[in-house]
Amino acid sequence: MLYIWRLARFFYVARIPFLPWILKVLNRILFSTSVPPSVRVGRNVSFGYQGLGIVVHRHAVLGDNIVIAPNVVIGGRGMPGAPVIQNDVLIGAGACVLGPVTIGRGARIGANAVVLTDVPENATAVGNPARILRRDGDCRA
Template identity: 40%
Template sequence: MKKRVTRLGGLLAAYQRRDPAARSKLEIFMLYPGVHAIINHRIAHWLYLHHRFFLARCVSQWSRFWTGIEIHPGATIGRRLVIDHGMGIVIGETAEVGDDCLLYQGVTLGGTGKDKGKRHPTLGNNVLVGSGAKVLGPFKVGDNARIAAGAVVLREVPPNSTAVGVPAQVVRVAGKPVYYADDVDQIHMDNPVQEELNALTQRIEQLETELRQVKETKERTA
């Protein structure tokens, strides 16, 4: 008979899979601020849905004080969200986070201040957002997408792709294995801006070489 996994059990198991420092589910449950933030958010979100807005905000503010992670009671959070360390994370009211996502410290799922109604991003399933990344606006980040550390994302990110830079540019993973959230390497990613700068540098060096050759030819024939 297949063992039934509770929502909390699935969350703790997700931390064990993705955090090499995690030793036991008891340690995770007792000491991990990301777990506490999610549990508190479930309570605050229930209150929010039942129009107990003041109480919902009280719970979320207490959680923010206790964990350093600010999740608005109105945000919709999927299953098995792993928050690594988590200090400084901010998730806005209309943000939506899918299942099996991974957020590092300093991430912001926020708005630009120009939109009304739906103001914050929607993350699909299995999305990784690197340390210090800012995802701002009411757009979708597709399933299995990766956002590099420090990126500022201001437009939609397609599924199975990587967003890098400020402002972020999308690099499709054509011809390469699809990166999933379990691959937690935030360093070895293609950077389209750097690639363009390298190409320009090579072109300038080539032109300087050609110019030098022309000058030498003129001097010999003078």
């Protein structure tokens, strides 16, 4: 999945028409995933189960060393802006990160969480809507 996306991204950056779109459609058919070539993806990003069911906003930014489980939506909310996921983040299965939010470095998003606000660095966010459960260094759970 990522190999096809990287090829589509190459053609997108080179401003070659139609090929990025065709490769995006191929990814959608083969892997049931929608990651447009306009998305900026860092190094060592891992999509669980080859990206099964993952949808990413066309203006989203994904940092380095991110693990994204299946059926995750990183999308908009009908307003300008898209999610920015910083480095070393874990996003659990079925989670939704919606709107112009920033997920801080080292944060963890629980399974099926719906994130509508920023998540600070090294924090864990769970629930619908997501709330900060704990930050590294806190004694409470």
